[in-house]
Amino acid sequence: MNGGITDPSDWPIEFKSLREIDSHLRCPICKELLRAAVVLQCSHNFCSECIRRHLDKESSCPACRVATSTSQIRRNVALDEIANNFGDCRSLLLSTLMEVVRPKPVAKPVSAPRFVKEESMDIDYDSPQQKRRRTSTRITNRTVNSSQDHADIAMSQVSLDDDKDEDFALSHHDSSPSRHKGKNVSRSTGPVLRSRSGRTEQTLSQSSQSSQADERYEPSISAKQEPTSDTVFDPFHGSAPASAQVLASLSSSTDITNSTTTMTVTSTASVPVTGPKLVACPICEKGIPEPYTNTHLDKFCLAGRTDPDYTLLYSLIIKQPASVIALYTKQGTSTRDVVPDTNSSLTKSGTPGRSVGFNSSNPASPARRSTMQWQPQSSSNGTVPKQPMFTPKSAAPEPTRIPKLTYSLLNDKQLRKKLQELGLPTNGDKTLMAKRHAEYTTIFNANCDSTRPKPVSELMKAMQVWERAYEKDLEVKESQRRILEQQQQTQRQIHAAKEAKRQAKKDAADAAAATIDSPEATPPSSQSSNGRSSSSTFVPNQANNNAVNVAIASASAFAHAAKYADEYAELIAEVRSRLQANKEKALAENNTTTTTAEPAPSTSSQ
């Protein structure tokens, strides 16, 4: 989820319950932290997308095999919130924990809050610049900060909102006896400091930033005025030093809690504020917040650039419910200048999280922090997670899910129409269209289940990725099929060749048998010339086996047969000659015995 591969076993073995929490917040299908958690009737939880994909294939719960169906999927909002927020703070919490547990296993994080604080600070402020900043006054902060690069400045401008948070904390601490402790707590958050100076800087450089800055400034001011009720902040800042220390012990989570509190506070407060109105740009026809019009025209539209995270197709916007538009405007107002950065931080790219990761030089982290603190204003994840709980207004319009279709009952035309309605491409054959529709239905409906739904444009992007993957898959399958075909063909050829050889051998054996027969039938010829006899005996064989036309095979068969024929012929010849000799001998003996008795001893002596 956070870019890296996470696993419950990441947690140190000492914190077994954290492992348990982690593993229970994971989807059994994808093994990630739950995204848009849903619950089935058997009370097993899954990612909405995962379970939808599974139920497309099979109608049973993956965990317990109880029969179920897509219609039984219910959102599990509380669990989703828990999983989301756990995912947000996971890396930080883990690194903090690791720093405490691993190098000095003796130190328990809760028992020695001071120590922890010291340690984390040492680590965070290792660069001399930063160290100086921490110990110095606000003015030095500013000088240091102004020497930082543009990215940082931009960042600090975005994290303006932090400013206000800090202001509250400070204003409160001023009146509180435990001021220093409280301050320390808030001090440990780098972006706050940075943003503070950033703010001053901004007031200075406002001329350069022109109306844009003004406009951005405005909502934060209005928000600033709203939660002036210090009482809300009481539990978290200073008033009770003990609680502050406990919070400081897990300095990272302090930030988190801190931010979430601010968030809830501001969200309650800023509900009536819906932000500037959206208007259509006269040139590119994109939806833009009214005060932003000039900046949009000058800097982006006329310059030919796009400010993607800020504008949206107006036609798309006017179809959205008012709450979404309001959100969108809010998002725009606070994330404009660092569009790419904020974007990445919002997709929870996961600052690998030092204990106070915000302080690290990673430029994304301050932005991330700011967005976390001001979720109601800047969460470009779409809706604000907390908002549904606080505003009955935005909870009401739950987007309607796309109904499942029975693709076999639709013809091409109907299917194409359905795709068109959803704004999907209509190319390809029916199977592709059906698959495309099914895929979009899955991700769209899953998105509906999410407490932080993505904008439709992102779903479309996902669809493009899917489209490419599908094409690639088809190609791979096609090439595999071709390779298989080739293999089969070569195998068939080899088989045929083998068959031919076998046949030829068999013929040769037959031929050999024939040669044995033939010399007996014609004794004189075998004696006269072996070569001729074999060839003559093979002529009929060859005629019989017209099927065997493989020249090599027959040639070898000939050689084979000839060899055997020779051997047999020799054998037979020898036997014959012996027989003949015996016959002649016998004949001669008979002659001698029958004609004269006298020459007989002479022949025998010979």
Next chain:
Amino acid sequence: MSSAVHRRMLKEYMAIQKNAATRPHLELLEPIQEDDLLHWQAILLGTADSAYEGGRFKLDIVIPTSYPIQSPTIRFVTKICHPNVHFKTGEICLDILKSEWTPAWTLESVCVAISSLLTNPEPSSPLNCDAANLLRCGDTAGYNSLVKMYTALYATGDCDEE
């Protein structure tokens, strides 16, 4: 879609490496090539009290791109005499690899299941009828000696030879 497979395979790979010590009968479970997470191999060890003792059985695992919705394809590379394993092709008849597959399974758990299949054969759905018939007739002595012979014949040497 396919990237989801790769993420999950990477996750499983790391989990396998982490708890390698907890499964004594699985000598190896890893991708054949580092860059191809969809083709794995595993080596099962015959359990000490069974007729497969001393044998090392190599498995070939192919992961479909729709994993874990679809089950992996697993077959024995080492020849093995078992009622539920095809003697020639190495195909395994195991319900969780076919109809009973659920995405909640992992490669590791499947390998453990196959390992336990070795000691608990299911002769009623055989792929190797001769071995199954011996068991069905109650000739465990004959079955065990047959298995021992084949294990000694094929599975005691180097797994890489077919």
